[in-house]
Each structure stands twice: as structure tokens, then as C-alpha cells.
Amino acid sequence: MRWLLVLLLLSGAVAVGLRYLPPAWDPRAPLDLTAPPNLLTPLKLAWLRQSPAACRAAFARSGIAFTPLPDRASDAGCALENTLRLPQTPRGIPADPTVTCPLAAAWVLFERNSLQPAASAHLGSGVAAIRHFGTYACRNVNHATAGRRSQHATANAIDVAAFVLRDGREVSVLRDWGGQGDRAAFLRAVRDGACRWFGAVLGPDHNAAHRNHFHLDMGRWQACR
Known part of the structure; x- marks a missing residue:
């Protein structure tokens, strides 16, 4: 309102x-x-x-700078529209993944205003790179054989598994989420910060399928878990 x-x-x-x-x-x-x-x-x-x-x-x-990609039709509900290579702003993302333009925009805002400040505040070092499980996969939600298509089916989501700091340390969602120290505090700040920019943010508190990553998407449904 x-x-x-x-x-x-x-x-x-x-x-x-x-x-x-x-x-x-x-x-x-x-x-x-x-x-x-x-x-x-x-x-x-x-x-x-x-x-x-x-x-x-x-x-x-x-x-x-960004690299736009051609639209691609799909008879299986997995069309790619308005996509680009995720821009290499000051962090490394393996494979230059394909993402929708809105997801890329949300990522830039998230990195600049939530991710990097959280790393500096809790760990005293910036984030140099991330580990991820990909963006595009023509599949349903939770890999089900029936049901609605995942946001991954249109490259409108990214699954982030870990963050590599500039000093060489790696913070893993699977290993560090359940801890009590600075790494766990950093991951919780990252999750909370991501909820400012992305439509849905799902992590280990959501269900066992997300125990090892944060799911970030720009779909219609709002969630912060």
C-alpha cells in the first residue's frame, strides 16, 4: 500500500x-x-x-554490460523469453548462466545492497564468487512428474549453494546454515536480504529439498522462507 x-x-x-x-x-x-x-x-x-x-x-x-540471448519457443512449457547472460558484476558466477532480465536486475540489486554488506558485516570480507546449481531446467516444481512448471523452466530462478569470500573462505548453505557462529549469521542475513529483491526465496527452513541451497526467483508468488 x-x-x-x-x-x-x-x-x-x-x-x-x-x-x-x-x-x-x-x-x-x-x-x-x-x-x-x-x-x-x-x-x-x-x-x-x-x-x-x-x-x-x-x-x-x-x-x-550484458549479453542478450534470442528467444526460444518450447512445446513443453519451457520457452525462453527476455533472457540474457547473468552480467559479471564484481563476483564470479560459473558458466555465465542464462537468466531472465528481471532476475538479473534483482541479482544486481541483491548483490550490491544485501549480499556484499552482509559479508562485510558478519565475515569481514567481500564475496568474490558463488557456487550455484544452475538456472534453467525444463521441469516441474520439486521435479514432480505432474503439476506446474518450476520457475527454472523459464530461467527465472537461480539456486545458490555457497559463497566464496575474497580471503578464500567458502560459506556453504548445507554446512553452515545450522551453525551458531558468524557464517550462520551471514547466511541468515543473505536470506533476509534476498527477500527484499526476489519474488520467492526458499532455503533450508522451507523443506529438506532446499537444505543445501537458496532458491531465488522472480515468479508471481511471494515467499520468504
């Missing part, structure tokens, strides 16, 4: 003549993924799910 109120207030300001709002507060301006977040950031991020052009404009405005 507060996001709608902010949008209405800003729209009203524009209507009465305040036509030169700063880009960060202008609902019409492309999202700058490198700017400090404000109340409009979640609204602009949500809009990227509806507008491929707005999503690409966000990367262009942010000065973040």
Missing part, C-alpha cells in the same frame, strides 16, 4: 507541474541498478517483469 501511495503522490506532483523530478524519484525514468535504493526501487523492479524494454533500459542506464 505504501508503494502505491508514493506512486500516487509523485504522479500528482508531476501533474501539477513538478516535471523535473530527480531520476531516482521519477517513476518514468529507467531504474538505475547502481543507485542507492529508495521507495520507488521495488516498484520499478516489479515493472521490469512486465516490460522487456524497461529491463534492458535499466541495464543501459546503470552502465552494466
Whole structure:
């Protein structure tokens, strides 16, 4: 509700003549993924799910290079649309995975505003790379033989298993989530921070299938577990 109120207030300001709002507060301006977040950031991020052009404009405005990929049809409900290679911002992700543009945008915001600050606060070192289980897999939720398609079926999700710090340490969801020390505190901060940017965040507290990774997606359903 507060996001709608902010949008209405800003729209009203524009209507009465305040036509030169700063880009960060202008609902019409492309999202700058490198700017400090404000109340409009979640609204602009949500809009990227509806507008491929707005999503690409966000990367262009942010000065973040990306490689767009061609759309690919599928008779099995696993079409790829509005996808790109996950940009190599200051961290290494093996295999340059295919992701939807909105997922890539959420990842950039997550890394800059949640992941790296959590690593510095709890472990005294930045994150240099991640270990992941992939993004695209033409399958149903929980690998079931029937039911709805997973967000992985359209490359709209990524499963993160571990984080490699700049000092060489590795923090594993499987090994460190259940601990009591700084590594466990870091992982919980990462999970909570991810919930600011992604639609669904599922981890070890969700079920046994997620005991060894965080599932992050930009689907319609909201979850933080």
C-alpha cells in the first residue's frame, strides 16, 4: 500500500507541474541498478517483469554490460523469453548462466545492497564468487512428474549453494546454515536480504529439498522462507 501511495503522490506532483523530478524519484525514468535504493526501487523492479524494454533500459542506464540471448519457443512449457547472460558484476558466477532480465536486475540489486554488506558485516570480507546449481531446467516444481512448471523452466530462478569470500573462505548453505557462529549469521542475513529483491526465496527452513541451497526467483508468488 505504501508503494502505491508514493506512486500516487509523485504522479500528482508531476501533474501539477513538478516535471523535473530527480531520476531516482521519477517513476518514468529507467531504474538505475547502481543507485542507492529508495521507495520507488521495488516498484520499478516489479515493472521490469512486465516490460522487456524497461529491463534492458535499466541495464543501459546503470552502465552494466550484458549479453542478450534470442528467444526460444518450447512445446513443453519451457520457452525462453527476455533472457540474457547473468552480467559479471564484481563476483564470479560459473558458466555465465542464462537468466531472465528481471532476475538479473534483482541479482544486481541483491548483490550490491544485501549480499556484499552482509559479508562485510558478519565475515569481514567481500564475496568474490558463488557456487550455484544452475538456472534453467525444463521441469516441474520439486521435479514432480505432474503439476506446474518450476520457475527454472523459464530461467527465472537461480539456486545458490555457497559463497566464496575474497580471503578464500567458502560459506556453504548445507554446512553452515545450522551453525551458531558468524557464517550462520551471514547466511541468515543473505536470506533476509534476498527477500527484499526476489519474488520467492526458499532455503533450508522451507523443506529438506532446499537444505543445501537458496532458491531465488522472480515468479508471481511471494515467499520468504
